[in-house]
Amino acid sequence: MHSRPRRTAFHEAGHALAFWWNGLAIRRVTVRTRAEALIGPMVDLRGNLQPVKGLVEADYLVPLPAFEPPGIAEYLPSMIELIERDLLNCFAGPVAEAVYRHGPDNRFLTTSGAGDRRRACELIALLPPRQVLHAESIALMRCHNLVRHYWPALRTVAELLRDRGTVDGDALIGLLCQLTGETPQRLTNPLATLDIPPRSRGSGGASPRRAPR
Numbered sequence: 044m045h046s047r048p049r050r051t052a053f054h055e056a057g058h059a060l061a062f063w064w065n066g067l068a069i070r071r072v073t074v075r076t077r078a079e080a081l082i083g084p085m086v087d088l089r090g091n092l093q094p095v096k097g098l099v100e101a102d103y104l105v106p107l108p109a110f111e112p113p114g115i116a117e118y119l120p121s122m123i124e125l126i127e128r129d130l131l132n133c134f135a136g137p138v139a140e141a142v143y144r145h146g147p148d149n150r151f152l153t154t155s156g157a158g159d160r161r162r163a164c165e166l167i168a169l170l171p172p173r174q175v176l177h178a179e180s181i182a183l184m185r186c187h188n189l190v191r192h193y194w195p196a197l198r199t200v201a202e203l204l205r206d207r208g209t210v211d212g213d214a215l216i217g218l219l220c221q222l223t224g225e226t227p228q229r230l231t232n233p234l235a236t237l238d239i240p241p242r243s244r245g246s247g248g249a250s251p252r253r254a255p256r
Contacts, residue, residue, distance in 0.1 A: 130167070
Protein backbone atom coordinates (compact mmCIF):
# COMPACT_ATOMS: atom_id res chain seq x y z
CA MET A 44 0.00 0.00 0.00
CA HIS A 45 2.94 2.34 0.54
CA SER A 46 4.53 1.70 -2.85
CA ARG A 47 3.94 3.86 -5.90
CA PRO A 48 2.56 1.99 -8.93
CA ARG A 49 5.13 1.80 -11.70
CA ARG A 50 2.43 2.08 -14.35
CA THR A 51 1.34 5.44 -12.88
CA ALA A 52 4.96 6.60 -12.81
CA PHE A 53 5.35 5.79 -16.53
CA HIS A 54 2.04 7.52 -17.26
CA GLU A 55 3.08 10.76 -15.56
CA ALA A 56 6.59 10.54 -17.01
CA GLY A 57 4.99 10.39 -20.48
CA HIS A 58 3.03 13.58 -19.85
CA ALA A 59 6.14 15.30 -18.47
CA LEU A 60 8.15 14.24 -21.53
CA ALA A 61 5.63 15.87 -23.89
CA PHE A 62 5.53 19.14 -21.95
CA TRP A 63 9.34 19.18 -21.91
CA TRP A 64 9.59 18.39 -25.65
CA ASN A 65 7.19 21.26 -26.36
CA GLY A 66 9.42 23.55 -24.29
CA LEU A 67 6.72 24.28 -21.73
CA ALA A 68 7.24 25.01 -18.05
CA ILE A 69 6.51 22.19 -15.59
CA ARG A 70 5.82 23.13 -11.99
CA ARG A 71 5.60 19.76 -10.27
CA VAL A 72 5.08 16.07 -11.01
CA THR A 73 3.52 13.75 -8.46
CA VAL A 74 2.94 10.01 -8.23
CA ARG A 75 0.99 8.94 -5.15
CA THR A 76 1.24 5.72 -3.18
CA ARG A 77 -1.71 3.37 -3.24
CA ALA A 78 -2.57 4.40 0.33
CA GLU A 79 -2.46 8.11 -0.54
CA ALA A 80 -4.74 7.58 -3.53
CA LEU A 81 -7.27 5.76 -1.33
CA ILE A 82 -7.29 8.43 1.37
CA GLY A 83 -8.68 11.06 -0.97
CA PRO A 84 -7.86 13.86 -3.41
CA MET A 85 -4.50 15.64 -3.40
CA VAL A 86 -4.14 19.41 -3.28
CA ASP A 87 -2.44 20.85 -6.34
CA LEU A 88 -0.26 23.96 -6.37
CA ARG A 89 -3.30 26.13 -7.04
CA GLY A 90 -5.11 24.81 -4.01
CA ASN A 91 -7.55 22.66 -5.98
CA LEU A 92 -8.49 19.13 -4.96
CA GLN A 93 -7.46 16.53 -7.55
CA PRO A 94 -8.86 12.98 -7.22
CA VAL A 95 -5.91 11.42 -9.05
CA LYS A 96 -3.18 8.80 -8.66
CA GLY A 97 -0.61 11.09 -10.25
CA LEU A 98 -0.43 14.56 -11.72
CA VAL A 99 1.77 16.74 -13.91
CA GLU A 100 1.21 20.38 -13.04
CA ALA A 101 1.95 22.44 -16.14
CA ASP A 102 0.12 24.92 -18.34
CA TYR A 103 -1.55 23.74 -21.53
CA LEU A 104 -1.34 25.86 -24.66
CA VAL A 105 -5.14 25.95 -24.96
CA PRO A 106 -6.18 26.40 -21.32
CA LEU A 107 -9.96 25.86 -21.54
CA PRO A 108 -10.88 24.05 -24.76
CA ALA A 109 -14.38 23.21 -23.54
CA PHE A 110 -15.21 26.94 -23.53
CA GLU A 111 -14.04 27.59 -27.09
CA PRO A 112 -16.44 27.41 -30.05
CA PRO A 113 -16.25 24.15 -32.05
CA GLY A 114 -14.20 24.50 -35.21
CA ILE A 115 -12.71 27.83 -34.13
CA ALA A 116 -9.32 26.91 -35.60
CA GLU A 117 -10.90 27.13 -39.07
CA TYR A 118 -10.94 30.89 -38.53
CA LEU A 119 -7.84 31.10 -36.32
CA PRO A 120 -5.29 28.91 -38.15
CA SER A 121 -2.59 29.79 -35.62
CA MET A 122 -4.48 27.66 -33.09
CA ILE A 123 -3.99 24.44 -35.08
CA GLU A 124 -0.40 23.91 -34.01
CA LEU A 125 -1.25 24.73 -30.38
CA ILE A 126 -4.04 22.17 -30.43
CA GLU A 127 -1.85 19.50 -32.02
CA ARG A 128 0.87 20.08 -29.43
CA ASP A 129 -1.62 19.96 -26.58
CA LEU A 130 -2.83 16.61 -27.95
CA LEU A 131 0.73 15.35 -27.37
CA ASN A 132 0.55 16.65 -23.81
CA CYS A 133 -2.74 14.77 -23.32
CA PHE A 134 -1.93 11.44 -24.99
CA ALA A 135 1.74 10.94 -24.11
CA GLY A 136 0.80 9.72 -20.62
CA PRO A 137 -1.57 6.92 -21.67
CA VAL A 138 0.74 5.98 -24.55
CA ALA A 139 3.76 5.68 -22.24
CA GLU A 140 1.70 3.49 -19.90
CA ALA A 141 0.51 1.37 -22.82
CA VAL A 142 4.08 0.89 -24.03
CA TYR A 143 5.27 -0.03 -20.55
CA ARG A 144 2.39 -2.49 -20.09
CA HIS A 145 2.67 -3.87 -23.66
CA GLY A 146 -1.02 -3.22 -24.19
CA PRO A 147 -3.22 -1.45 -26.76
CA ASP A 148 -3.69 2.30 -26.45
CA ASN A 149 -7.45 2.06 -26.13
CA ARG A 150 -7.19 -0.02 -22.95
CA PHE A 151 -5.52 2.90 -21.17
CA LEU A 152 -7.43 5.68 -22.90
CA THR A 153 -10.63 4.30 -21.40
CA THR A 154 -9.25 3.67 -17.90
CA SER A 155 -6.33 5.60 -16.39
CA GLY A 156 -6.26 7.97 -19.37
CA ALA A 157 -10.00 8.63 -19.56
CA GLY A 158 -9.57 12.20 -18.31
CA ASP A 159 -6.76 12.77 -20.79
CA ARG A 160 -8.96 11.57 -23.62
CA ARG A 161 -11.85 13.81 -22.56
CA ARG A 162 -9.60 16.84 -22.77
CA ALA A 163 -8.21 15.60 -26.08
CA CYS A 164 -11.74 15.31 -27.49
CA GLU A 165 -12.43 18.90 -26.43
CA LEU A 166 -9.28 19.99 -28.27
CA ILE A 167 -10.07 17.98 -31.40
CA ALA A 168 -13.51 19.60 -31.59
CA LEU A 169 -11.78 22.96 -32.11
CA LEU A 170 -9.96 21.83 -35.26
CA PRO A 171 -11.21 22.55 -38.80
CA PRO A 172 -13.75 19.85 -39.77
CA ARG A 173 -11.42 18.33 -42.37
CA GLN A 174 -8.86 17.52 -39.66
CA VAL A 175 -11.17 16.09 -37.00
CA LEU A 176 -11.47 12.52 -38.33
CA HIS A 177 -7.79 11.59 -38.13
CA ALA A 178 -6.68 13.97 -35.37
CA GLU A 179 -6.66 11.36 -32.60
CA SER A 180 -4.86 8.68 -34.61
CA ILE A 181 -2.22 11.19 -35.77
CA ALA A 182 -1.68 12.41 -32.21
CA LEU A 183 -1.33 8.85 -30.90
CA MET A 184 1.13 8.00 -33.67
CA ARG A 185 3.21 11.04 -32.80
CA CYS A 186 3.15 10.13 -29.12
CA HIS A 187 4.37 6.62 -29.88
CA ASN A 188 7.27 8.03 -31.90
CA LEU A 189 8.05 10.55 -29.15
CA VAL A 190 7.99 7.90 -26.44
CA ARG A 191 10.07 5.50 -28.52
CA HIS A 192 12.70 8.10 -29.30
CA TYR A 193 13.15 9.10 -25.65
CA TRP A 194 12.37 5.78 -23.99
CA PRO A 195 15.58 5.47 -21.91
CA ALA A 196 15.12 9.00 -20.53
CA LEU A 197 11.41 8.42 -19.91
CA ARG A 198 12.17 5.22 -18.02
CA THR A 199 14.70 7.02 -15.81
CA VAL A 200 12.16 9.74 -15.01
CA ALA A 201 9.50 7.13 -14.20
CA GLU A 202 11.80 5.34 -11.76
CA LEU A 203 12.68 8.66 -10.10
CA LEU A 204 8.99 9.47 -9.67
CA ARG A 205 8.31 6.03 -8.26
CA ASP A 206 11.15 6.47 -5.79
CA ARG A 207 10.48 10.05 -4.67
CA GLY A 208 6.78 10.54 -5.32
CA THR A 209 7.09 14.27 -6.00
CA VAL A 210 9.67 15.99 -8.19
CA ASP A 211 10.01 19.74 -8.75
CA GLY A 212 9.36 20.72 -12.36
CA ASP A 213 12.64 22.55 -12.89
CA ALA A 214 14.58 19.58 -11.52
CA LEU A 215 12.74 17.23 -13.84
CA ILE A 216 13.35 19.46 -16.86
CA GLY A 217 17.02 19.64 -15.94
CA LEU A 218 17.19 15.86 -15.68
CA LEU A 219 15.60 15.37 -19.11
CA CYS A 220 18.01 17.88 -20.64
CA GLN A 221 20.93 16.06 -19.01
CA LEU A 222 19.73 12.63 -20.13
CA THR A 223 19.01 13.64 -23.72
CA GLY A 224 21.60 16.33 -24.34
CA GLU A 225 18.76 18.54 -25.62
CA THR A 226 17.29 21.80 -24.33
CA PRO A 227 13.94 22.37 -26.03
CA GLN A 228 12.65 25.92 -26.19
CA ARG A 229 8.99 26.83 -26.38
CA LEU A 230 7.42 25.24 -29.49
CA THR A 231 10.74 24.93 -31.33
CA ASN A 232 10.71 21.15 -31.88
CA PRO A 233 8.88 20.66 -35.21
CA LEU A 234 5.83 18.40 -35.05
CA ALA A 235 6.81 16.98 -38.43
CA THR A 236 9.76 15.19 -36.82
CA LEU A 237 7.26 12.97 -35.02
CA ASP A 238 5.53 11.93 -38.25
CA ILE A 239 8.39 9.60 -39.20
CA PRO A 240 9.37 6.71 -36.89
CA PRO A 241 12.81 7.24 -35.38
CA ARG A 242 15.52 4.70 -36.01
CA SER A 243 15.68 1.98 -33.41
CA ARG A 244 18.25 2.66 -30.73
CA GLY A 245 17.93 -0.77 -29.20
CA SER A 246 15.99 0.58 -26.22
CA GLY A 247 13.00 -1.68 -26.80
CA GLY A 248 9.56 -1.31 -25.31
CA ALA A 249 7.89 0.75 -28.02
CA SER A 250 6.76 0.21 -31.57
CA PRO A 251 7.16 2.76 -34.36
CA ARG A 252 4.03 4.31 -35.81
CA ARG A 253 3.30 6.03 -39.11
CA ALA A 254 0.76 8.70 -39.86
CA PRO A 255 -2.52 7.49 -41.38
CA ARG A 256 -2.89 8.15 -45.08
